[in-house]
Amino acid sequence: MTETPALIESDRFDNELSMDILKTLQADHSRHDFLDVAIPGVLQSMGGTLGGLVSQRSGKWTPECWVGEKLPFPPELVGEAFERGVTISADGWHAIPLAQPQRGGTMVGEPSPSSALVMRLADDMSRIEPAKSAPHTQPIADMLSAALHRIDTHDRNLQRIDQLSSVLRAAAQWQQLDDDEALLQRIADTATKLLHCERASIFLWDRRRKKLVGRPALGVQGKPLEVDDKAGVVGEVLSTGEAKIWNGNSDDDESRVNRTVDRSLEFQTHSLVAVPMCNPVAHFGANTKPTAHGREEIVGVFEAINRRGGSFDQSDAMLLSDLALHAAAAIHSLQTRKSLTDSRDRLVDDAASKTQLIGNHPSIDQVRKNAQKVAATDLTVLVLGSNGTGKEVLARHIHYESNRRSGPFIAVNCAALVESLLESELFGHEKGSFTDASQTRVGKFELANGGTLFLDEVGDMSPGGQAKLLRVLEDKVVVRVGGSQTIPVDVRVIAATNQPLEQRIAEKRFREDLFFRLNVVSLTLPSLAKRGDDVLMLANHFLKHFAYQIGRTVPILDANAKLMMLSHPWPGNVRELRNTMERVCYLCSGDRIGVDDLMLTGNSPLQSGGNREASFLSNAPATLSDATRIYQIAHINQAIENCRGNMTEAAERLGLHRSNLYRKMRQLGMPTSGEGA
Numbered sequence: 001m002t003e004t005p006a007l008i009e010s011d012r013f014d015n016e017l018s019m020d021i022l023k024t025l026q027a028d029h030s031r032h033d034f035l036d037v038a039i040p041g042v043l044q045s046m047g048g049t050l051g052g053l054v055s056q057r058s059g060k061w062t063p064e065c066w067v068g069e070k071l072p073f074p075p076e077l078v079g080e081a082f083e084r085g086v087t088i089s090a091d092g093w094h095a096i097p098l099a100q101p102q103r104g105g106t107m108v109g110e111p112s113p114s115s116a117l118v119m120r121l122a123d124d125m126s127r128i129e130p131a132k133s134a135p136h137t138q139p140i141a142d143m144l145s146a147a148l149h150r151i152d153t154h155d156r157n158l159q160r161i162d163q164l165s166s167v168l169r170a171a172a173q174w175q176q177l178d179d180d181e182a183l184l185q186r187i188a189d190t191a192t193k194l195l196h197c198e199r200a201s202i203f204l205w206d207r208r209r210k211k212l213v214g215r216p217a218l219g220v221q222g223k224p225l226e227v228d229d230k231a232g233v234v235g236e237v238l239s240t241g242e243a244k245i246w247n248g249n250s251d252d253d254e255s256r257v258n259r260t261v262d263r264s265l266e267f268q269t270h271s272l273v274a275v276p277m278c279n280p281v282a283h284f285g286a287n288t289k290p291t292a293h294g295r296e297e298i299v300g301v302f303e304a305i306n307r308r309g310g311s312f313d314q315s316d317a318m319l320l321s322d323l324a325l326h327a328a329a330a331i332h333s334l335q336t337r338k339s340l341t342d343s344r345d346r347l348v349d350d351a352a353s354k355t356q357l358i359g360n361h362p363s364i365d366q367v368r369k370n371a372q373k374v375a376a377t378d379l380t381v382l383v384l385g386s387n388g389t390g391k392e393v394l395a396r397h398i399h400y401e402s403n404r405r406s407g408p409f410i411a412v413n414c415a416a417l418v419e420s421l422l423e424s425e426l427f428g429h430e431k432g433s434f435t436d437a438s439q440t441r442v443g444k445f446e447l448a449n450g451g452t453l454f455l456d457e458v459g460d461m462s463p464g465g466q467a468k469l470l471r472v473l474e475d476k477v478v479v480r481v482g483g484s485q486t487i488p489v490d491v492r493v494i495a496a497t498n499q500p501l502e503q504r505i506a507e508k509r510f511r512e513d514l515f516f517r518l519n520v521v522s523l524t525l526p527s528l529a530k531r532g533d534d535v536l537m538l539a540n541h542f543l544k545h546f547a548y549q550i551g552r553t554v555p556i557l558d559a560n561a562k563l564m565m566l567s568h569p570w571p572g573n574v575r576e577l578r579n580t581m582e583r584v585c586y587l588c589s590g591d592r593i594g595v596d597d598l599m600l601t602g603n604s605p606l607q608s609g610g611n612r613e614a615s616f617l618s619n620a621p622a623t624l625s626d627a628t629r630i631y632q633i634a635h636i637n638q639a640i641e642n643c644r645g646n647m648t649e650a651a652e653r654l655g656l657h658r659s660n661l662y663r664k665m666r667q668l669g670m671p672t673s674g675e676g677a
């Protein structure tokens with residue numbers, strides 16, 4: 001074997017070849033097509049009769065492009081030429097190594113293979129003094145090498161763009177998922193597909209238990225797969241924060257693979273690549289790693305197993321890292337969304353439980369049933385009832401029963417706003433639209449978007465306000481004061497009034513068209529005095545509420561107090577009852593509430609004074625049977641109280657047998673917890 005400094009005459013290395021190579025390059029050919037066009041010219045200009053470009057693949061020199069008769073070439077000659085970086089000749093064969101270009105920056109895609117030109121020269125060429133053409137062989141080889149490098153880089157960049165757009169597309173889809181398992185499964189599926197491997201799994205780090213938990217749940221006999229957080233390649237990734245590749249060849253340390261897991265899953269790991277999964281963190285500390293984007297906290301490891309038809313390389317690690325970045329973000333964002341949704345649901349449940357529509361009276365039951373039906377729709381509702389009957393409570397009840405319950409509930413008191421302010425309050429205004437409008441303001445309709453807008457005392461709305469409200473209800477868009485843009489709003493409106501709207505329409509003080517628009521469904525709340533025992537039920541509810549607020553034991557209404565409450569006219573309805581119970585809770589220091597503690601103004605049958613009977617009659621419940629029932633309840637309660645709870649004695653005093661007393665109590669709907677005692 002002789003070292004051959006050059007093979008061709010200087011006049012045969014001409015500009016034509018370089019121009020040809022450049023032209024071929026510009027045509028954006030693939031490596032294969034480029035070689036098909038360029039190699040014959042290169043061979044010809046070097047005086048080769050047959051030969052081509054050979055490249056090293058899986059440790060073997062194999063022809064990538066061949067011209068002429070397919071004679072077997074000597075691979076050891078190529079190997080030596082490549083190793084020494086010079087042209088070598090032997091037995092009529094010549095091997096010219098192509099320089100491996102230096103690859104700067106991050107490596108993308110598969111590395112270019114080692115390549116060399118191999119050829120046999122024409123007989124007359126073989127006799128040429130090697131030294132004569134020395135300067136020309138290398139430039140051709142270098143030009144070829146540079147051209148191939150450019151094509152490879154271009155191909156790799158295209159491949160990278162393709163991969164990144166797949167990653168981005170997948171990441172966008174992950175953000176749509178709201179189930180943990182489905183998300184993890186989708187992430188694993190994406191990795192399996194993009195990395196051409198058999199399986200991919202995410203190991204989330206349980207720091208406290210020092211375990212890595214395999215997700216999606218690769219079940220080991222029904223349990224999630226768990227490995228020690230220091231074990232194997234995955235453990236290495238966790239502790240170093242770096243990607244690791246294991247290709248299962250003889251150089252790789254077999255102990256790095258957890259074969260117990262393989263056995264449990266009836267799986268055979270041949271190769272794997274594992275990368276850290278990180279979340280951005282604000283603080284420095286253990287298990288954080290510096291990255292181009294700051295410091296990140298390792299939350300797990302992403303692993304791809306068994307590359308199909310080959311082994312994993314750096315480009316796979318890079319692709320998996322890209323996926324891991326988006327996977328960690330998707331998992332983190334799902335967890336955040338879930339915890340926000342959970343807190344929101346808790347707050348909504350809490351708010352809903354605080355606005356219970358309390359009462360069992362048939363009239364309230366009916367209202368509740370109708371409310372339930374209407375809640376399932378987006379119909380506008382008109383709630384009618386006197387002051388304090390619970391119109392807002394009912395509106396909230398409808399809101400929390402509807403599928404808008406997670407949206408806002410916004411209440412506006414229309415009577416409290418003069419016309420000039422009402423428009424800005426309801427529809428918002430643009431900055432500078434009037435003298436005081438120093439900032440843009442979002443109106444209540446926009447604030448209630450996705451939820452319910454409660455328009456209280458709508459009957460007191462000014463005529464101008466009524467016209468504007470009607471327009472929004474019809475068009476479902478608002479225009480801010482001083483603005484021109486229409487803003488669509490998705491709002492369910494519940495309006496309430498204590499005004500007789502028909503009368504106001506007759507007096508031309510309320511628009512009839514607005515009335516019809518609002519009155520799609522109307523619900524009427526009866527006055528409290530017409531709700532029978534609900535008075536006591538509501539009273540106990542308020543007593544518990546205020547006693548809890550103050551931190552005292554819940555006081556109990558005595559029989560006369562109950563009777564008085566049942567016969568009180570409650571002109572302020574539930575609001576008055578609530579205020580009375582609040583006052584009692586603060587002012588009555590004993591455990592029992594008597595008539596005097598109630599400090600009710602107005603009349604009741606048990607009030608002291610000469611007009612007791614007259615006042616009872618004037619304020620008694622509407623029907624005789626209700627009045628009789630109320631009186632009987634109070635009388636029985638009083639008897640039981642006077643006998644300190646002794647039912648036999650109380651029955652005797654009432655002239656009844658004990659069992660008849662219980663029967664009577666049941667008939668009256670009274671609690672009979674001591675029965676049988």
Ligand SMILES: Nc1ncnc2c1ncn2[C@@H]1O[C@H](COP(=O)(O)OP(=O)(O)OP(=O)(O)O)[C@@H](O)[C@H]1O
Binds near residue numbers: 359386388391392394
């Ligand atoms: N059925 C009920 N269950 C529990 N609380 C109620 C009920 N009805 C009314 N309340 C309470 O009574 C008070 C007055 O209720 P609300 O404000 O809903 O009445 P309203 O009819 O809207 O009054 P207004 O006509 O003065 O606006 C509130 O504190 C409310 O919590």
